[in-house]
Amino acid sequence: MGGRLRDADRTERAADAADLFTRASAGLRRTVPFDASVWAATDPETGLITAPMVVQGLGDRERCADYWRSELLEENVLPFRDLARAAVPAAGLRAATGDLPARSDRFRTLLRDQGVHDELRAVLRTGGRPWAVVSLFRMGTGRAFTQRDTDVVAGLSGPMAKRLRHFARPSGPVPMPDVPNPGLLLFDPSGAATSINDEAREHLAALPPGPSIPSVLGVRLPIWILGTALQARAIARGRDHGAARTRIRTADGRWLVCHASGLTGPDGLPGPVALVIEPAAASDLAVIVAEAYALTPRELEITQHVARGLPTSEIAARLFISPHTVRGHLKAIFEKAEVSSRGELVARLFAHHYWPQTHP
Numbered sequence: 001m002g003g004r005l006r007d008a009d010r011t012e013r014a015a016d017a018a019d020l021f022t023r024a025s026a027g028l029r030r031t032v033p034f035d036a037s038v039w040a041a042t043d044p045e046t047g048l049i050t051a052p053m054v055v056q057g058l059g060d061r062e063r064c065a066d067y068w069r070s071e072l073l074e075e076n077v078l079p080f081r082d083l084a085r086a087a088v089p090a091a092g093l094r095a096a097t098g099d100l101p102a103r104s105d106r107f108r109t110l111l112r113d114q115g116v117h118d119e120l121r122a123v124l125r126t127g128g129r130p131w132a133v134v135s136l137f138r139m140g141t142g143r144a145f146t147q148r149d150t151d152v153v154a155g156l157s158g159p160m161a162k163r164l165r166h167f168a169r170p171s172g173p174v175p176m177p178d179v180p181n182p183g184l185l186l187f188d189p190s191g192a193a194t195s196i197n198d199e200a201r202e203h204l205a206a207l208p209p210g211p212s213i214p215s216v217l218g219v220r221l222p223i224w225i226l227g228t229a230l231q232a233r234a235i236a237r238g239r240d241h242g243a244a245r246t247r248i249r250t251a252d253g254r255w256l257v258c259h260a261s262g263l264t265g266p267d268g269l270p271g272p273v274a275l276v277i278e279p280a281a282a283s284d285l286a287v288i289v290a291e292a293y294a295l296t297p298r299e300l301e302i303t304q305h306v307a308r309g310l311p312t313s314e315i316a317a318r319l320f321i322s323p324h325t326v327r328g329h330l331k332a333i334f335e336k337a338e339v340s341s342r343g344e345l346v347a348r349l350f351a352h353h354y355w356p357q358t359h360p
Contacts (some may be wrong), residue, residue, distance in 0.1 A: 011160070017041050017167050018208075019054040021132075024160060025056060032149045034120070034136040038064070041164065044129035045287045047084055048246040049227045053210045057137070062212040063114070064223050069191070070106045072230040077104040081240070083123045084130045090122035090154035092145035099144070100264065111137075116229055120145040122153045126161035168292035170253065170348075182278035185221075186227050189270055193217050203277045205217045206250040224248055228260045236262030238268045247288060249281055255280035255288070289349055293336045302329050307346050 008022045011027065014020035021039035028034075037055030040049045055064065071079060078096050093101045094117075101107040101118065109118060117138045124132040136153070138145065146226050183200025187193050193215040204219055210218040224246060232244035243260040257280040265271035290300040298319075313331075316323045330342075339345045 003115055007200060011163065014163065017164055018054055019134075019251075020160065020167070021052070021054040022260055024055070024156065027135075028082075030154070032120070032136065032145070032152050033138075035139040035142075036116075036137040038067075038135045039132065040134075042123075042130045044165075044248040044291050045121075046231075046243050046245050047130045048224075048231055048244075049083060049133070050224050050246045050248050051208045051210055051222075053223060058114070063110070065213050065226055066110055067106070068223060069230055070110055070225050070236045072227070073237070074105040075320045076106045077101075078121060079120065080123055080130075080133050081242075083121065083133075085124060088150070088154050089125055089151050091156045092150055093119040093121075095150070097149070108333060113121070115139045117142050118144045118152060120149060122159040122284060124157050124164065126158050127291065128163075129165075131161040131164040144294065165294070166290055167290050169350075172210055180279060182276050185225070185275040185277070187273040187275065189265075189272060190234065191226075191229065191273075193221060194272070198275055199314070203256055204356075206252070206254070206256070207248060208251045225275065226257060228258045229275050232260035232262045232273045232275070233270070255285055257281075257284045270273070287335040293349065295333065295336060299329055299333050299336075302326060303333055303349060304346065306330070306342050307349075 010091060011020055011023050014023050018297060025037055025039060034057075037053050038053065038058070040053040041051060042048060043050050049068065053064075058064075077093060080093050083091065093107065097103045102112070107116070107119075118137075118139055120136040122134050123130045124134065134153070134251050136145070181199045183203040184195075184197045185193060185200050186195040194217075196217045196219065201219055202302065202346060204222070204225070207222055207224075211223045213223075213226065215221050228244050231240065231242065234240040235242070235244055243259075245257065248256045250256060257278055258275065258277045260273050260275040262273050263271040285301060286304075289295070290297070295303065301319065302315060305318065308316070312323050312326050316326045319326070334340060334345065337345055337348050339348055
């Protein structure tokens with residue numbers, strides 16, 4: 001018990017998401033031994049990976065691209081999208097396959113060659129939203145992960161997700177974007193990057209460090225960019241119906257939105273993938289802001305009206321509720337955002353998140 005309390009204190013002192021992953025991994029290893037791990041933040045709306053990502057104990061980090069290609073494009077056991085909706089958001093590969101891990105394409109084509117014996121993966125979620133995914137690996141001929149191991153990791157899901165959600169709050173005013181225009185990347189049907197504009201190069205340069213792969217374009221492509229392009233291919237192939245869209249926080253605290261779409265060739269077959277990366281607008285960040293402050297959909301709606309300068313009576317009329325109800329919602333919003341006035345609320349939630357991108 002004392003060890004768990006110390007681990008909890010250690011993660012509470014984390015400065016940011018990457019620090020949280022590193023601290024949690026060190027503490028967890030003492031309770032659930034593992035040889036390697038991957039911790040990755042996810043977009044809470046789409047579940048796609050985003051920054052930061054912490055990889056430990058794996059030699060060739062460029063294989064991360066193969067891992068996510070298998071995750072999104074191949075038939076696998078325990079895909080993260082299923083774990084995100086499962087009653088228990090964690091599971092071991094050998095336990096799920098009856099000790100026949102080769103039933104998973106990910107194990108046959110990738111993990112086995114890397115010497116992986118078993119994988120325990122989990123989704124860190126709160127309020128029905130996924131904020132990160134984690135994979136723990138045991139190598140060689142070690143023992144498989146047990147049900148107790150799975151229970152321990154599953155118990156981290158909610159508390160860690162709440163900490164990650166808190167880190168989505170701004171720490172101060174966000175600087176103006178250096179490149180206000182969209183960047184464009186094109187990928188051929190095999191997934192290789194073939195074209196890029198200057199704006200995309202500059203946006204990529206602003207992203208935080210993390211696993212990436214080289215390209216013939218002379219730039220390294222972060223795994224989050226590749227993951228979005230892979231999701232577009234998965235949708236084009238009919239393997240998924242979600243959105244190929246993720247929001248990425250830059251090293252200086254700005255938000256970029258990355259979205260991709262699969263194009264169709266003249267023969268009607270899947271063609272290239274076009275990926276756009278650009279500064280996030282207010283609408284792109286609405287879910288992030290709402291989740292970061294645990295606002296309900298109605299509370300976010302009222303907050304947006306407040307940001308437009310509407311008085312209580314007009315907000316009530318637009319939402320078909322009473323002014324008394326609006327005031328009740330505002331009281332709850334002020335408590336969650338830790339402010340005491342409308343002006344402070346707008347500055348906290350909107351100016352710090354949105355103003356630099358929409359008001360040069």
